[in-house]
Amino acid sequence: MNSPDKDDILRASSRIASFIHRTPVITSRSINEMLNCSIFFKCENFQKAGAFKYRGATNAIRQLHEEELIHGVATHSSGNHAQALALAAGVRNAKAYIVMPSDAPLIKKNAVVGYGAEVIECEPTLEARETTLDEIVRGKKAHVVHPYNDYRIIAGQATAALELIEDAGLLDVLIAPVGGGGLLSGSSLAVKYFSTGTVVFGAEPEGADDARRSLEKGAIVPSINPRTIADGLLTSLGTKTFPIIKEHVERIFTVPDKAIVAAMKLIWQRMKIVVEPSAAVPLAVVMENKAHFKEKNIGIILSGGNVDLENLPF
Amino acid sequence: MNSPDKDDILRASSRIASFIHRTPVITSRSINEMLNCSIFFKCENFQKAGAFKYRGATNAIRQLHEEELIHGVATHSSGNHAQALALAAGVRNAKAYIVMPSDAPLIKKNAVVGYGAEVIECEPTLEARETTLDEIVRGKKAHVVHPYNDYRIIAGQATAALELIEDAGLLDVLIAPVGGGGLLSGSSLAVKYFSTGTVVFGAEPEGADDARRSLEKGAIVPSINPRTIADGLLTSLGTKTFPIIKEHVERIFTVPDKAIVAAMKLIWQRMKIVVEPSAAVPLAVVMENKAHFKEKNIGIILSGGNVDLENLPF
Numbered sequence: 001m002n003s004p005d006k007d008d009i010l011r012a013s014s015r016i017a018s019f020i021h022r023t024p025v026i027t028s029r030s031i032n033e034m035l036n037c038s039i040f041f042k043c044e045n046f047q048k049a050g051a052f053k054y055r056g057a058t059n060a061i062r063q064l065h066e067e068e069l070i071h072g073v074a075t076h077s078s079g080n081h082a083q084a085l086a087l088a089a090g091v092r093n094a095k096a097y098i099v100m101p102s103d104a105p106l107i108k109k110n111a112v113v114g115y116g117a118e119v120i121e122c123e124p125t126l127e128a129r130e131t132t133l134d135e136i137v138r139g140k141k142a143h144v145v146h147p148y149n150d151y152r153i154i155a156g157q158a159t160a161a162l163e164l165i166e167d168a169g170l171l172d173v174l175i176a177p178v179g180g181g182g183l184l185s186g187s188s189l190a191v192k193y194f195s196t197g198t199v200v201f202g203a204e205p206e207g208a209d210d211a212r213r214s215l216e217k218g219a220i221v222p223s224i225n226p227r228t229i230a231d232g233l234l235t236s237l238g239t240k241t242f243p244i245i246k247e248h249v250e251r252i253f254t255v256p257d258k259a260i261v262a263a264m265k266l267i268w269q270r271m272k273i274v275v276e277p278s279a280a281v282p283l284a285v286v287m288e289n290k291a292h293f294k295e296k297n298i299g300i301i302l303s304g305g306n307v308d309l310e311n312l313p314f
Numbered sequence: 315m316n317s318p319d320k321d322d323i324l325r326a327s328s329r330i331a332s333f334i335h336r337t338p339v340i341t342s343r344s345i346n347e348m349l350n351c352s353i354f355f356k357c358e359n360f361q362k363a364g365a366f367k368y369r370g371a372t373n374a375i376r377q378l379h380e381e382e383l384i385h386g387v388a389t390h391s392s393g394n395h396a397q398a399l400a401l402a403a404g405v406r407n408a409k410a411y412i413v414m415p416s417d418a419p420l421i422k423k424n425a426v427v428g429y430g431a432e433v434i435e436c437e438p439t440l441e442a443r444e445t446t447l448d449e450i451v452r453g454k455k456a457h458v459v460h461p462y463n464d465y466r467i468i469a470g471q472a473t474a475a476l477e478l479i480e481d482a483g484l485l486d487v488l489i490a491p492v493g494g495g496g497l498l499s500g501s502s503l504a505v506k507y508f509s510t511g512t513v514v515f516g517a518e519p520e521g522a523d524d525a526r527r528s529l530e531k532g533a534i535v536p537s538i539n540p541r542t543i544a545d546g547l548l549t550s551l552g553t554k555t556f557p558i559i560k561e562h563v564e565r566i567f568t569v570p571d572k573a574i575v576a577a578m579k580l581i582w583q584r585m586k587i588v589v590e591p592s593a594a595v596p597l598a599v600v601m602e603n604k605a606h607f608k609e610k611n612i613g614i615i616l617s618g619g620n621v622d623l624e625n626l627p628f
Contacts, residue, residue, distance in 0.1 A: 045586045046586055050586065265623060268588050268623055269588075269623065272359045272360055272364065272587060272588040272589075272619035273586060273587055273588060274582050274583075274586040274587060274588060275586075305586035309579060309582055309583060309626070309628050310628055312623070312626065314623050314624055
């Protein structure tokens with residue numbers, strides 16, 4: 001299978017339409033005045049399971065035949081993909097096996113269990129996660145749905161940008177956060193096919209800047225000990241997401257955690273909506289580079305709203 | 315002038331329509347399943363200046379002639395009415411004098427100043443607030459706009475319930491929080507004129523239960539040392555709001571602060587929106603009285619979203 005083309009994205013959009021929320025695109029006059037630009041926020045914090053991840057998970061699971069689903073699906077994730085896959089599988093009455101590191105917050109484990117999935121704990125290393133997932137796949141014959149390195153996932157995530165383009169009109173710029181690159185690669189493809197005049201930027205925490213370094217080097221540079229409050233953006237680019245980003249993303253902007261927290265607070269205060277730190281990274285990029293974005297029409301994907309209210313950074 | 319009639323509310327609605335946000339009515343499947351009922355939330359946390367108060371303030375200020383506005387408007391308030399009046403006056407290029415107690419949070423004073431109003435500080439007693447306001451009115455000839463004991467305010471606040479009735483369809487119950495009673499009295503009139511089958515309840519913190527006690531006694535019982543996290547509901551009913559509430563509100567439910575915090579947290583977590591404690595009181599009433607509201611269609615006015623993010627109760 002090749003990188004998603006125009007039809008793959010349109011088919012993903014119609015395949016998942018009745019299962020997802022068409023989330024609103026909202027604006028804030030006070031934020032626009034403060035930053036001297038026009039920002040259109042695509043509110044994936046209101047998506048089912050609380051993040052855009054439900055789009056990709058649904059697009060993958062809807063393509064499985066009944067006989068494949070009998071054995072269930074599996075992944076390793078401590079974040080939003082875990083909840084998304086658990087819910088998407090549950091909707092099809094399929095079993096989901098989610099490998100989670102033993103140090104994942106209890107609140108996340110409970111959310112996954114609440115969606116009806118089975119959580120398998122492992123040591124908190126990437127190696128242990130992959131080994132444990134392999135065991136599950138062999139033992140249960142479950143179908144693996146990777147969080148981002150999967151063209152079905154990329155095509156599903158692309159639908160958020162597609163809707164944003166449809167609702168916001170002509171954008172000069174679209175900015176998406178980048179962790180493993182599923183959302184950013186999908187968004188860049190949506191722009192390529194449906195909004196040719198728009199430039200795509202990635203937004204990344206300084207403490208987890210593997211995407212910026214990978215683009216500079218022209219090859220995947222893995223994250224080593226990433227440290228950032230944006231806990232959804234710790235992962236490194238994948239072999240399927242990197243080539244798309246390399247080709248279609250103009251630049252990766254990085255921002256310090258302090259700017260991410262300031263952007264998150266601004267969104268909560270002015271827009272009265274709950275977003276997680278990772279979702280605030282694109283606005284932090286605009287706040288830290290006002291001259292660059294002056295008088296531009298900017299689309300921003302607010303990626304998710306799953307935040308632990310008992311551990312807020314302000 | 316008499317208590318607002320049907321035409322007063324319809325005229326208020328058309329008078330303010332182009333100046334306010336028509337806020338969305340949203341639902342949450344998980345909250346409905348948890349509570350076994352259907353709740354329609356009217357999101358006044360998304361209203362301009364962050365609360366329903368902007369409706370009443372705008373309805374009052376839009377009725378003033380240019381020559382009245384020359385001298386400006388004035389009120390005493392440490393809360394959402396202060397911001398609402400400041401903004402509504404600013405939109406008409408009129409001066410607003412806001413008397414605030416010296417112990418009001420700096421964040422609230424700054425918000426009022428940010429809307430272009432002049433803050434006059436006084437001692438933190440009701441007597442000092444009223445005396446200081448009297449001085450302003452005499453000295454500046456400013457026009458007083460009371461936070462709730464004013465039929466223009468009541469008619470303005472009624473428009474939130476009117477829109478909720480239009481958007482949600484047939485409601486068995488409508489619940490609004492009650493402090494001074496502007497929102498609750500207005501809501502009860504909107505239901506009387508536009509949704510005759512609906513029963514109206516007030517929602518009040520146990521620690522500021524003057525409305526419940528006033529209805530029981532049949533006369534206004536002032537709040538004495540009210541203590542609650544719902545800082546928008548500390549005031550007592552007024553001579554104009556009480557008779558309307560007495561006639562048209564079925565009952566006042568009271569809830570402890572613990573239930574208010576739990577309801578607020580549930581709204582933030584499940585609906586991903588920011589509401590202030592006062593706005594969560596009606597949902598707390600449903601959570602504490604599940605059997606009473608079983609299988610009902612319930613309209614709830616989420617009154618506002620102005621909360622100090624650095625002092626959250628969780």
